[in-house]
Amino acid sequence: MTTVQKGEAATVHWATREPAEVCRRALHHEPFRATHPLAAHPLFTIDALMRLAREVSKRKGDLYFDAGDVSIGDKWGKIPVPDRPVTDVIERIESAGAWIVMKHVELNPAYAAVLADWAAFVRDVAGPSGAHLLRKPEMLVFITSPNRVTPFHFDAEVNFLVQIAGSKDLWVCDPNDRTVTTEEELEIYYAGDIAAGHYKPRVDVEAQHFQLDPGDAVHIPTHGAHWVKNHNNISISLSLNFEFPAWYRADIYRANHYLRRLGVTPRGPGCSVLSDRAKAATGAAIRLTRDARRRLVSGARA
Secondary structure (H helix, E strand, O other): OEEOOOOOOOEEOOEEOOOHHHHHHHOOOOOEEEEOOOOOOHHHOHHHHHHHHHHHOOOOOOEEEEEOOOOOOOOOOOOOOOOOOHHHHHHOOOOOOEEEEEOOHHHOHHHHHHHHHHHHHHHHHHHHHHHOOOEEEEEEEEEEOOOOEEEEEOOOOEEEEEEEEOOEEEEEOOOOOOOOOOHHHHHHHHOOOOOOOOOOOOHHHHOEEEEEOOOEEEEEOOOOOEEEEEOOOOEEEEEEEEEOOOOOOHHHHHHHHHHHHOOOOOOOOOOOHHHHHHHHHHHHHHHHHHHHHHHHHHHHHO
């Protein structure tokens, strides 16, 4: 993936380590490596991220940070949250044992331009037949203390973990291995519990291991359970991701969650086109009803 400007030599931007056709087949299914040009980018220095943190902290729900000793099997919400401003935590990041997440940083136009470059790269990898499923690109920034662990979990998005500064180890599991991530866990996840995945003993034996250094990126497939161990350094990394349309998987798993609560053992997505369509319609109705209730509650509180 290169860009050539008039009168200039080709400048490498985002690129896959393996041939494009290999990565196109792997997208959503298997991890693969990529390279990027952001390791020395001025938007991702600590000073720039301090300014960004002040901006993000003004938006409800777009900033999360915690601190403490964390193991692979710990859950979000169980880790202590420091009672101090995020800028204080960043200033003490070397010794804070902290993990800081800033969401939707693309709302800042400068970061949106960086995200757009990545989004064009992934759409190119996906090809015309796959790009139509890629919606709502998003950028998250992680600032992590030395030796900190990010616990075992899985995500719904099309995700690339991008290393800017420092180094870390990443383990990624097979997204189709239902001994690692069960159908019930996926259903609970789409019903609203983002911490639905549970670490099982010995999953690390089968997981693929990657070391990420500045300039490295790894595609983490959708539903691919993973965890991270930071090296003895301050780490700055990004999660760049796309969402799938809700009908593609989320609404089906949401419908399956309610079917299972009724005593039915539902089949996962992909087993039947007609069944998937019916479940997607049911799941969409559940989602829209839930969202309407949330708006009513939010309006009443206001």
